[in-house]
Amino acid sequence: MAEFLIVGGAGYIGSHMCKYLHSKGHTPVVLDNLSYGHRQAVKWGPFYQGGLADKELLSVIFGSHDIQAVMHFAAFCYVGESVTDPLKYYRNNVSAPLDLLESMIEHRVLKFIFSSTCATYGEPTSLPIDESHPQNPINPYGRTKLMMENILDDFDAAYGLKSVCLRYFNAAGADPEGELGEDHNPETHLIPLVIRSALDKARKLTVFGDDYPTKDGTCVRDYIHIMDLAQAHYLAMQHLLDGGDSRKYNLGNGNGHSILDVINTVAKAGGVKIDFAYADRRAGDPAALVGSSDKAMNELGWKPEYDDLETIIDTAWNWHKSYPQGYDGENS
Numbered sequence: 296m297a298e299f300l301i302v303g304g305a306g307y308i309g310s311h312m313c314k315y316l317h318s319k320g321h322t323p324v325v326l327d328n329l330s331y332g333h334r335q336a337v338k339w340g341p342f343y344q345g346g347l348a349d350k351e352l353l354s355v356i357f358g359s360h361d362i363q364a365v366m367h368f369a370a371f372c373y374v375g376e377s378v379t380d381p382l383k384y385y386r387n388n389v390s391a392p393l394d395l396l397e398s399m400i401e402h403r404v405l406k407f408i409f410s411s412t413c414a415t416y417g418e419p420t421s422l423p424i425d426e427s428h429p430q431n432p433i434n435p436y437g438r439t440k441l442m443m444e445n446i447l448d449d450f451d452a453a454y455g456l457k458s459v460c461l462r463y464f465n466a467a468g469a470d471p472e473g474e475l476g477e478d479h480n481p482e483t484h485l486i487p488l489v490i491r492s493a494l495d496k497a498r499k500l501t502v503f504g505d506d507y508p509t510k511d512g513t514c515v516r517d518y519i520h521i522m523d524l525a526q527a528h529y530l531a532m533q534h535l536l537d538g539g540d541s542r543k544y545n546l547g548n549g550n551g552h553s554i555l556d557v558i559n560t561v562a563k564a565g566g567v568k569i570d571f572a573y574a575d576r577r578a579g580d581p582a583a584l585v586g587s588s589d590k591a592m593n594e595l596g597w598k599p600e601y602d603d604l605e606t607i608i609d610t611a612w613n614w615h616k617s618y619p620q621g622y623d624g625e626n627s
């Protein structure tokens with residue numbers, strides 16, 4: 296039984312991580328300012344409402360809990376907004392975490408798991424993308440994540456802060472027990488939007504672009520189940536707790552699915568017909584992103600369990616059916 300600080304633990308991925316840690320007998324201590332998260336999603340340990348740069352609050356947390364490692368999920372994540380308001384992104388995703396890292400160093404908590412992204416690779420030059428692929432992000436969001444990866448390299452060299460950077464592909468699905476799900480507000484992610492339009496015909500679905508060089512003209516993505524992400528974080532943390540060195544890993548399934556594949560799979564899961572309209576391409580969308588995660592499998596022993604699109608979508612469908620308006624009934 297150990298305590299871990301989960302920054303951003305009221306959010307989509309962080310809340311599932313907390314449930315996973317609790318199932319392994321550990322205590323997730325959550326710090327979240329609820330700028331996007333949900334109080335209802337924090338159920339498995341103490342909750343501190345506050346910002347990740349609040350050093351006074353961090354001192355209270357590190358002083359009153361025996362924190363073994365920190366998992367950092369808190370960031371702003373809207374790619375489009377990062378282009379129109381980069382200041383907001385550099386401040387929250389790069390500047391604020393410096394205070395968190397400083398506080399960790401002061402309290403000698405030197406193990407850190409970081410939510411990075413395949414958006415750090417930018418437009419891929421080859422598929423599947425492995426960790427040696429050049430990192431040339433094409434938007435400020437991706438650049439903030441790459442900056443953090445570089446900062447973590449420097450902090451390891453200078454302060455001995457060990458980290459694992461996990462570059463997720465498209466996080467998807469929900470807690471198979473139906474307690475937790477994806478509830479971003481505004482929601483921009485494909486799978487929840489397709490499901491919501493299937494549940495409520497008034498919610499129109501738009502497919503951005505039908506002229507990509509893919510099998511059906513729509514964008515291809517690699518969807519990875521949220522509980523498989525949680526398993527990988529757990530293994531990465533054990534690697535650090537065992538005295539392991541800093542690492543960087545992709546987390547994806549290695550399968551590319553087009554937007555039409557997603558729509559057809561949701562239609563099958565719900566036994567419904569889904570209407571949609573095509574619109575222009577969304578700025579900044581690469582045609583296809585598919586990852587190789589062999590490194591995480593070989594080095595961490597990671598084994599995704601929910602790796603087919605049907606299972607991923609079934610779990611998401613179940614949660615949205617129970618919470619069609621989100622956790623607090625406000626997501627329309």
Ligand SMILES: NC(=O)c1ccc[n+]([C@@H]2O[C@H](COP(=O)([O-])OP(=O)(O)OC[C@H]3O[C@@H](n4cnc5c(N)ncnc54)[C@H](O)[C@@H]3O)[C@@H](O)[C@H]2O)c1
Pocket residue numbers: 302303304305306307308309326327328329330331332333345346347348367368369370371372387391410411412413462463464465466467479
């Ligand atoms: N969802 C994806 O497909 C995906 C893919 C790759 C990487 N990521 C990364 O994973 C992480 C989690 O993503 P998510 O989808 O769960 O997002 P989310 O918005 O659901 O969760 C982020 C949480 O962090 C909190 N937060 C934000 N800024 C904060 C601050 N300054 N202080 C305290 N709390 C703060 C929010 O309130 C929210 O609860 C992010 O870092 C994101 O960039 C997500």
Ligand SMILES: O=c1ccn([C@@H]2O[C@H](COP(=O)(O)OP(=O)(O)O[C@H]3O[C@H](CO)[C@@H](O)[C@H](O)[C@H]3O)[C@@H](O)[C@H]2O)c(=O)[nH]1
Pocket residue numbers: 372374412413414463464465466483484485486488500501502503504514515516554577580584
């Ligand atoms: O209403 C919609 C929403 C999305 N899409 C398309 O669906 C695909 C997937 O989009 P989305 O679910 O928004 O995911 P991504 O843009 O691929 O980005 C996600 O996955 C990245 C890693 O791939 C993370 O870094 C980001 O944080 C996360 O938002 C893209 O082609 C979108 O243009 C639509 O056609 N219609």
